[in-house]
Amino acid sequence: MNxxxxxxxxxxPVMANVTxxxxxxxxxxxxxxxxxxxIYALDDPDNEVSVPLDQLVEQ
Structure with missing residues (x-):
């Protein structure tokens, strides 16, 4: 993702479908x-991590 x-x-304010x-x-x-x-996983909001943008995918 750029x-x-x-x-x-x-x-x-609109939730996007990102994985x-x-x-x-x-x-x-x-x-x-x-x-x-x-970022954080939707099912684990207490566990924030930093990730490279190129590893995020918009569905």
Missing amino acids: TMRAQEISES YDGTPVYIQKVDSDNNTAR
Whole structure:
């Protein structure tokens, strides 16, 4: 996923269908300098991780 689209999704009030490694996730924050996003799995909101943007997939 590109940085611009990830940023749009993170700022949107509408929930987008995004996955990381096949798991549905919520994008908390995008770090455009490092091309990463702070995410959490929808079924595990207490476990936030930073992942490369290119590993996020919009369904």
